[in-house]
Amino acid sequence: MRTAGTLAMLALLLAGTASARADAPPPDAVFDPGAPLKTLAPKVVVNSGKLEWVPFHRDLTSWPTLSHHDKRPTPRPVRATLNGPLDGDAARGRELAMRPDKGYCIACHALPGEEWPGTVGVNLAGYQQHRNADELVFQQIFDARVFNPNTVMPPYGTFGILTEQELRDLVAYLQSLE
């Protein structure tokens, strides 16, 4: 596996920097807790046989299971409350659903206008017809484990992958799909 070697090298790199706190990331975590852009990636130093570690273009620290040696407890499912009017922007929600660095819902779900959707989750085209309350849709995206403890859908709210406003935008988008 490609990541096994990477993790082993990061173990060497970070072994000295990891703190001893119980909730600290494991020594082979693929990020540096002290750096501003916390995820590192290997870069080949040409003709040297060596790798240098540079900030990765994304901060992957929201995903706590990057390392098989990560023994920190996974955050428990969170019941979310949707206060006040939804106030979501459907156009922004659509963008979030397509963006690989945001919702990337399209990796698992079919949505209108995408020709190569994922087939892991249910087809969300025409979602309005399901007539689900905004609160329920919000909870599903915030933390789907409340409905299905074994879901593969990421807990976007609980893990801090998306902000509350982004979740509201996504709910507005799904509810707009006729």
Ligand code: HEC
């Ligand atoms: C890794 C795959 C995956 C990703 C990514 C994903 N989902 Fe899901 N989703 C699922 C699966 C599987 C289900 C079916 C229910 C379950 O297993 O929890 C589901 C169910 C749903 C449902 C409930 C559908 C219904 O029957 O009412 C909604 C709404 C939903 N997803 C929205 C989203 C949105 C919005 C995003 C992006 C922010 C997203 N999903 C990203 C896998 C995924």
